[in-house]
Amino acid sequence: xxxxxxxxxxxxxxxxxxxxxxxxxxxxAGGDARDLHSLPSYYGYNVALTxxxxxxxxxxxxxxxxxxxxxxxxxxxxPDQAIPEGSERGLIMSEVRRVAxxxxxxxxxxxxxxxxAQNANADIDELTTVLKGAGQVLTQDVTQPILIAxxxxxxxxxxxxxxxxxxxxxxxxxxxxxxYIRTHKEFRARNVVEQGVLALxxxxxxxxxxxxxxxxLSMLFETMNFFQLHSWKDFFxxxxxxxxxxxxxxxSILPLLWGTLYISLIALLVAVPIGLFAAxxxxxxxxxxxxxLAKPLLEILAGIPTIVYGLFALLTxxxxxxxxxxxxxxxxxxxxxxxxxxxxxxxxxxxxLIPFVSSLSDDIINAVPQSMRDGSxxxxxxxxxxxxxxxxxxxxxxxxxxxxxxxxxxxxxTMIVVMAAGAIAKFSGNPFEAMTxxxxxxVSQLTGDTDFASPETLVAFxxxxxxxxITLGLNIFALYIVRKYREQYE
Amino acid sequence: xxxxxxxxxxxxxxxxxxAANNVQVYYGDTHAIKDVDVEIEDKTVTAFIGPxxxxxxxxxxxxxxxxxTIDICRVQGDILLDGEDIYDKxxxxxxxxxxxxxxxQKPNPxxxxxxxxxxxxxxxxxxxxxxAELDEIVEKSLRRGAIWDEVKDRLDAPGTGLSGGQxxxxxxxxxxxxxxxxxxxxxxxxxxxxxATAQVEELIDELRSRYSVVIVTHSMQQAARVSxxxxxxxxxxxxxxxETGQIFTNPEDPRTESYITGRIx
Numbered sequence: 001x002x003x004x005x006x007x008x009x010x011x012x013x014x015x016x017x018x019x020x021x022x023x024x025x026x027x028x029a030g031g032d033a034r035d036l037h038s039l040p041s042y043y044g045y046n047v048a049l050t051x052x053x054x055x056x057x058x059x060x061x062x063x064x065x066x067x068x069x070x071x072x073x074x075x076x077x078x079p080d081q082a083i084p085e086g087s088e089r090g091l092i093m094s095e096v097r098r099v100a101x102x103x104x105x106x107x108x109x110x111x112x113x114x115x116x117a118q119n120a121n122a123d124i125d126e127l128t129t130v131l132k133g134a135g136q137v138l139t140q141d142v143t144q145p146i147l148i149a150x151x152x153x154x155x156x157x158x159x160x161x162x163x164x165x166x167x168x169x170x171x172x173x174x175x176x177x178x179x180y181i182r183t184h185k186e187f188r189a190r191n192v193v194e195q196g197v198l199a200l201x202x203x204x205x206x207x208x209x210x211x212x213x214x215x216x217l218s219m220l221f222e223t224m225n226f227f228q229l230h231s232w233k234d235f236f237x238x239x240x241x242x243x244x245x246x247x248x249x250x251x252s253i254l255p256l257l258w259g260t261l262y263i264s265l266i267a268l269l270v271a272v273p274i275g276l277f278a279a280x281x282x283x284x285x286x287x288x289x290x291x292x293l294a295k296p297l298l299e300i301l302a303g304i305p306t307i308v309y310g311l312f313a314l315l316t317x318x319x320x321x322x323x324x325x326x327x328x329x330x331x332x333x334x335x336x337x338x339x340x341x342x343x344x345x346x347x348x349x350x351x352x353l354i355p356f357v358s359s360l361s362d363d364i365i366n367a368v369p370q371s372m373r374d375g376s377x378x379x380x381x382x383x384x385x386x387x388x389x390x391x392x393x394x395x396x397x398x399x400x401x402x403x404x405x406x407x408x409x410x411x412x413x414t415m416i417v418v419m420a421a422g423a424i425a426k427f428s429g430n431p432f433e434a435m436t437x438x439x440x441x442x443v444s445q446l447t448g449d450t451d452f453a454s455p456e457t458l459v460a461f462x463x464x465x466x467x468x469x470i471t472l473g474l475n476i477f478a479l480y481i482v483r484k485y486r487e488q489y490e
Numbered sequence: 491x492x493x494x495x496x497x498x499x500x501x502x503x504x505x506x507x508x509a510a511n512n513v514q515v516y517y518g519d520t521h522a523i524k525d526v527d528v529e530i531e532d533k534t535v536t537a538f539i540g541p542x543x544x545x546x547x548x549x550x551x552x553x554x555x556x557x558x559t560i561d562i563c564r565v566q567g568d569i570l571l572d573g574e575d576i577y578d579k580x581x582x583x584x585x586x587x588x589x590x591x592x593x594x595q596k597p598n599p600x601x602x603x604x605x606x607x608x609x610x611x612x613x614x615x616x617x618x619x620x621x622a623e624l625d626e627i628v629e630k631s632l633r634r635g636a637i638w639d640e641v642k643d644r645l646d647a648p649g650t651g652l653s654g655g656q657x658x659x660x661x662x663x664x665x666x667x668x669x670x671x672x673x674x675x676x677x678x679x680x681x682x683x684x685x686a687t688a689q690v691e692e693l694i695d696e697l698r699s700r701y702s703v704v705i706v707t708h709s710m711q712q713a714a715r716v717s718x719x720x721x722x723x724x725x726x727x728x729x730x731x732x733e734t735g736q737i738f739t740n741p742e743d744p745r746t747e748s749y750i751t752g753r754i755x
Contacts, residue, residue, distance in 0.1 A: 287561060288561070369598070371594055371596055371598035372598055372600060372601075373559075374556065374559075374592075374594055374598065375594060375598040375599075375600065375661065375664075376600070376610070377556065377559060377587065378554065378556060378587055378591065378592035378594070378665070379587065379588065379591065379592075379610060379611040379614065379664065379665065379668055380584050380585065380586075380587040380588030380589075380611065380614065380615060380668060381584070381610075381611075381614050382584050385614055389600075389610070389614075390600050393600075393601060393602065394600070394601045
């Protein structure tokens with residue numbers, strides 16, 4: 001029985017439970033809903049939820065745990081000498097799973113009988129031929145240990161899923177029956193449903209949090225794998241980024257970090273003054289009509305996909321900069337060789353961040369009490385004196401927070417730098433040179449046609465984790481500052 | 491109201507500081523102030539009383555053109571400060587506000603040190619030639635604000651860390667520091683406890699010797715205690731304007747009598 005059927009049956013049980021529970025409650029009150037403790041529908045929900053929730057919970061846990069148990073049992077069946085030179089247990093296990101799926105497919109196609117599939121002494125060559133003939137994909141020829149493991153895998157998975165179906169259905173029926181029997185006009189179904197709602201909300205919140213934890217853990221494991229293959233000293237303190245897919249690469253984060261920070265710095269130099277001044281204009285000077293027109297227009301910038309910014313950098317800003325600073329350019333300086341440069345990426349990223357800075361700063365400036373402005377204006381200060389000497393100092397912590405949030409976006413930005421920054425990892429202060437960033441290197445290390453287990457690929461996870469830690473730190477720092485500021489006026 | 495007799499009420503032979511003639515104020519389509527004529531004397535405390543929404547704060551904010559900061563607000567009529575129309579095109583509202591200082595309902599010290607709060611106005615207007623002179627102005631203003639003794643040891647502490655009454659006196663000191671000729675006070679004690687209120691009222695009476703003070707208040711007792719002249723506003727009209735003792739003991743208009751005896755409000 002497929003999983004979808006099981007879910008459909010559970011759902012049907014819940015629906016039936018809803019109606020029977022509701023009608024039983026009404027019957028116990030003699031058909032008068034006013035005698036019930038709760039509205040009739042709550043009794044229905046109570047039965048439906050009690051049937052559904054534990055069964056679904058067990059189902060999810062079972063689905064997560066069963067493959068782990070099966071895998072560890074089956075992989076214990078494979079003797080060490082059955083693992084060929086240069087391969088690993090994990091690769092053999094995926095072969096085992098392929099064979100098991102192949103056997104299933106062959107049975108479904110009628111090329112094998114159930115008894116043949118379970119025959120541990122079957123002729124391997126013949127079986128391989130049959131499997132291949134039935135259109136099943138095998139990467140290597142089946143060996144005796146693999147076949148035995150695959151057969152064990154099949155039987156365990158099959159037994160497990162039958163057991164799962166039985167347990168889940170039994171739980172659902174038991175839950176429905178339990179709630180049904182409890183349904184009585186005195187029963188506080190409303191409160192029970194309230195608990196159910198709470199559980200639902202908790203579930204949603206914990207999924208969000210657990211996903212974050214999951215992301216961190218998966219990065220962490222791959223990073224640990226990387227550090228087993230490559231020295232952490234070279235990664236953190238080396239000075240060269242030179243991946244070489246034949247091995248012996250120098251993989252240091254520092255040149256990439258330099259490129260990332262340099263481009264982010266240029267981006268912030270563009271975004272912070274423009275964004276901040278735009279915010280000051282919008283919140284202090286603009287009339288209501290201008291504000292209601294200009295603010296959405298500014299925020300359209302925030303809705304442009306970063307790939308479009310990348311195209312803008314590649315097609316417009318880069319060539320324009322070359323025609324200014326390149327050899328034979330308008331200024332005749334000959335500083336810029338190609339349109340891929342730190343300056344190109346930084347400028348465009350800065351434009352991308354303008355709405356981010358302006359919209360956050362605008363909110364923060366608006367949060368400064370009007371009485372501050374009145375006090376300053378009442379002393380004979382002009383508007384700009386008021387902004388400079390009273391409003392901005394009062395809003396400064398919040399604005400710093402906004403800038404830090406913008407910085408963490410700049411550091412994590414990928415698309416613009418992939419398209420506009422170039423691919424050369426080096427330490428250089430020249431903004432007209434091409435440089436590369438952490439995010440760009442993650443993309444290129446993972447999208448190549450390379451062995452997944454090599455340090456050249458795994459370094460992407462170490463880079464990603466480091467990036468994550470940096471931006472997380474910046475975000476936490478920014479939120480801390482913003483929160484500290486908020487406490488002043490509320 | 492027994493305090494009424496305590497204060498000296500010789501207010502004759504004072505020159506007119508502010509004269510308002512036929513002032514109309516509109517907020518959009520709302521006619522907030524109708525035909526107000528008032529003469530505010532120098533070195534006198536003038537109180538504006540009246541029920542909420544009667545326009546007394548609006549009128550006060552016309553006197554230093556703070557209403558200019560509100561887009562939909564229009565002012566008509568003449569308001570003369572020392573005989574010059576403050577709504578004349580040649581008058582710079584920023585300069586005017588230095589001459590006509592304002593203290594607000596809620597104490598609003600800037601998030602700066604006590605010293606910087608008081609030095610704010612003098613710095614903007616370039617009143618001090620050097621640091622020593624600025625120090626002098628700050629000390630003098632804090633003394634006039636009757637708060638010098640409480641803060642002289644912690645001038646670098648933030649102004650927002652003072653108590654409510656201290657903050658309000660700091661704001662008065664801040665307003666005094668720009669050497670204004672008129673001080674407008676918009677319900678300066680409504681956010682303060684009775685003790686702080688008493689201190690600020692005492693201060694207002696002292697300020698009378700140098701400045702013309704206009705105070706908007708909800709409290710009739712306060713008006714009776716601190717002012718020499720009282721104006722009663724009702725629904726945007728100036729109902730009655732006269733000597734405080736006169737208004738509170740023998741009002742001419744029945745509406746004034748109803749208000750001060752608590753029948754309307």
